Amino acid sequence: MTLKTSVDTQTTAIDVAQHLLLDSQDLSAAQVESVLGNIMQSRVDDADIYFQSTRSEGWSLEEGIVKAGSFSIDQGVGVRAISGEKTAFAYSDDVSLPSLSAASAAVREIGAQGSAQAVAAGKHAGLLASPDRYLPLDPIASLEAPAKVAMLEKLEHLARAVDPRVKQVMASLSGEYDVVMVQRADGQRIADIRPLVRVGITVIVEQDGRREQGYAGGGGRTDYAYFTDEVLAKYAREAVHQAVVNLDARPAPAGQMSVVLGPGWPGILLHEAIGHGLEGDFNRKGSSAFANRIGERVAAPGVTVVDDGTLTGRRGSLNVDDEGTPAQQTVLIEDGILKGYIQDTHNARLMGVAPTGNGRRESYAHLPLPRMTNTYMMPGNTDPAEILASIDRGIYAVNFGGGQVDITNGKFVFSMSEAYWVEKGKIQYPIKGATLIGNGPDALTRVSMIGNDLALDSGVGTCGKEGQSVPVGVGQPTLRIDGLTVGGTGSA
Numbered sequence: 001m002t003l004k005t006s007v008d009t010q011t012t013a014i015d016v017a018q019h020l021l022l023d024s025q026d027l028s029a030a031q032v033e034s035v036l037g038n039i040m041q042s043r044v045d046d047a048d049i050y051f052q053s054t055r056s057e058g059w060s061l062e063e064g065i066v067k068a069g070s071f072s073i074d075q076g077v078g079v080r081a082i083s084g085e086k087t088a089f090a091y092s093d094d095v096s097l098p099s100l101s102a103a104s105a106a107v108r109e110i111g112a113q114g115s116a117q118a119v120a121a122g123k124h125a126g127l128l129a130s131p132d133r134y135l136p137l138d139p140i141a142s143l144e145a146p147a148k149v150a151m152l153e154k155l156e157h158l159a160r161a162v163d164p165r166v167k168q169v170m171a172s173l174s175g176e177y178d179v180v181m182v183q184r185a186d187g188q189r190i191a192d193i194r195p196l197v198r199v200g201i202t203v204i205v206e207q208d209g210r211r212e213q214g215y216a217g218g219g220g221r222t223d224y225a226y227f228t229d230e231v232l233a234k235y236a237r238e239a240v241h242q243a244v245v246n247l248d249a250r251p252a253p254a255g256q257m258s259v260v261l262g263p264g265w266p267g268i269l270l271h272e273a274i275g276h277g278l279e280g281d282f283n284r285k286g287s288s289a290f291a292n293r294i295g296e297r298v299a300a301p302g303v304t305v306v307d308d309g310t311l312t313g314r315r316g317s318l319n320v321d322d323e324g325t326p327a328q329q330t331v332l333i334e335d336g337i338l339k340g341y342i343q344d345t346h347n348a349r350l351m352g353v354a355p356t357g358n359g360r361r362e363s364y365a366h367l368p369l370p371r372m373t374n375t376y377m378m379p380g381n382t383d384p385a386e387i388l389a390s391i392d393r394g395i396y397a398v399n400f401g402g403g404q405v406d407i408t409n410g411k412f413v414f415s416m417s418e419a420y421w422v423e424k425g426k427i428q429y430p431i432k433g434a435t436l437i438g439n440g441p442d443a444l445t446r447v448s449m450i451g452n453d454l455a456l457d458s459g460v461g462t463c464g465k466e467g468q469s470v471p472v473g474v475g476q477p478t479l480r481i482d483g484l485t486v487g488g489t490g491s492a
Contacts, residue, residue: 013192014181014189014190014191017051017180017193018181020053021051021052021053021179022095025096026096026097027095027096027097027100029183031097031100032183035049035079035097035101036104038104038108039081039104040185042081043083044082044108045083045349046081046346046349047079047081047107048079048080048185048323048324049077049079049100049182049183050078050079050080050180050322050361050364051077051180051181051182051183052074052075052077052078052181053073053178053179054073054179054363055071055072055073055140055177056072056074056174056176056177057070057072057140057174057175058173058174059174060152060171060172060173061152061169061171066149066152074093074363075095076363077091077092077095077364078090078091078361079100079103079104079107080368081107081108081110084350085350087110088106088107088108088110089107090103090107091364091365093365132319133221133310133312133317133318133327134194134195134222134313135195135222136194137222137223138177138195139175139176139177139196139197139223142223142224142225143225151173151199151224152172152173154229155169155199155236156169159239161236162240165206165244166204166243167205168203168204169204170201170202171201171202172198172199172217173199173224174197174198175195175196176195176197177195178193180194180322182323184323184324188324190320192319194221194318194319196220197219197222197223197224197226198217198218198315199235200235201215201235201239202215203215203236203239203240203243204243205240207247212244212246212247212249213243214238214240214242214246214417215417216235216237216239216458218235218458219460220314220315220459221313221314221315242399242418245418246418248430249430249431249432250431251431251432252395252432252434252486255485256485257394257483257484257486258392258394258395258480259397259436259484260391260395260397260478260479260480260481261397261478261481262397262398262478263453263454263455263478264458264476265399265458265474266397266399266476266479267375267376267377267457267474267475269400269412269436269443270376270474271461272414272440273405273412273439273443274305274410274443276372277289277410277440277441278290278305278307279358279370279371279372279465280342280343280347280358281347281370282407283351284350287407287408288407289407289408289410289439289440290341293338294339296337297336298336298337298338299333299336299445300444301336302336302380302447303333303335303336303444304334305331305332305333305375305376305377306329306330306331306332306376306378307332307358307372308329308373308374308375309321309327309328309329309357309358310327310328311374311456314459314473315459315471315472315473316373316375316472316473317373317374318360318373320357321344321359321360321368322360322361322368325344325357325359327358328356330357330358332375340356341353341370342356342358342371342372343356343358344358344369344370345359346368347370357373358373360373360470362468362470369468371465371472373473374456374472374475375474376474376475376476377476378477379452379453379454379477380449380451380452380477381450382452383452384477384478387478387479388422388478390425390449391422391480392424392425394422395416395419395422395434395486396420397416397419397436399416399419400415400416401414401416401417402414403415405440410440410442411439411440412439413437414435414436415434415435416434418430419432433488433489434486436485436487437485438484443481446482446483448482449479451477451478451479453477453478454475454476455475455477456474456475457474459473
């Protein structure tokens with residue numbers, strides 16, 4: 001049985017949030033506004049109160065049985081005051097007037113160093129409308145527990161049916177129903193109801209004593225109805241394909257060469273090596289390799305990179321960010337020219353620019369930071385087959401595993417989970433153990449061909465920054481990048 005809860009208007013979302021976060025705790029909107037007003041009297045530049053209630057669950061299957069399951073409810077409030085570059089923050093998992101008052105008293109101390117540009121709370125009081133980029137569904141209630149177990153069992157069956165060499169299957173399912181409400185210093189109050197689901201499958205295959213692993217999965221801001229039989233079968237095929245390909249993989253060659261990156265998930269390289277360097281806080285502080293370079297050429301002609309939180313139903317999308325600012329599409333690099341940064345309200349104010357709807361936090365117990373939503377490169381005009389055919393000797397990277405980057409200089413290292421050696425425009429054989437080593441700003445200038453096949457990832461991305469994790473999306477078309485350094489143990 002499928003149960004769905006739909007909210008059609010932002011006013012109703014406010015009603016849901018107020019009932020869940022305020023009424024149930026004997027708090028009124030007037031009391032919240034009064035608390036915020038007391039903070040603003042301390043001559044701070046800005047302040048807000050962030051309420052959140054989250055229900056989440058996770059299920060995992062291994063060796064044919066569900067071995068782990070979890071369910072949690074987390075609720076709380078975070079209070080923030082800003083004066084210049086200083087931020088005071090307090091939070092509590094007790095959403096009550098005494099706790100709220102105590103938290104506000106703690107952050108008011110920053111007012112001693114405040115400026116004279118404080119915004120009076122309640123000046124423009126009212127409800128702030130926002131778009132509906134996803135239905136406010138409750139994923140956890142959208143499917144009964146036995147059906148969730150059956151979904152994981154089906155996923156295992158589908159994977160084993162793809163290839164007899166499958167020896168082990170591990171599958172997981174997770175869902176989240178997140179209700180947030182922000183009371184802002186300008187008197188605006190806004191709420192959002194954010195569903196999120198994800199399914200993943202890992203398979204291990206064996207042949208002649210050799211074992212290899214493959215992974216696939218996806219999801220988005222919807223409920224479990226998203227995972228139809230066709231979608232589950234696709235995940236199973238992709239995971240088994242990746243593992244089976246690696247059974248015949250040879251050690252990757254090392255050296256400097258041209259690399260073709262496939263569409264979709266390989267955009268994680270763009271996210272890590274370039275996206276983080278375009279976040280406002282790093283650039284305001286001058287620690288990013290892109291600091292003070294607005295208007296300069298930072299990439300090859302044709303390279304356009306955007307961060308877009310407005311895509312319908314995507315994992316990284318938002319109606320509003322965690323400061324109540326509507327999400328938007330922000331052009332970061334246009335035709336190779338740096339146009340702007342990803343901004344929250346705090347860093348935007350200090351840099352004298354407008355916020356871009358990228359103030360994100362892991363929970364009420366964390367400060368908002370400028371964070372990516374869905375970050376991707378726009379498509380070009382070249383047929384992907386033509387890009388691959390242009391490679392004399394190089395690598396075709398279809399999928400990536402983990403990686404890391406140094407924000408200060410843009411240096412990155414990424415491992416490839418599915419890749420092939422290419423000679424004279426033809427795929428020769430799969431390779432394993434390949435790592436991509438380079439510098440983000442430099443790599444952008446080495447893009448020589450851009451495909452017309454833009455694809456976004458399937459909905460599995462999670463981004464970490466300063467100990468906080470948030471869901472994100474990535475994407476790109478097929479790309480050719482010349483002169484990249486590949487680490488490996490083999491020879492071509």
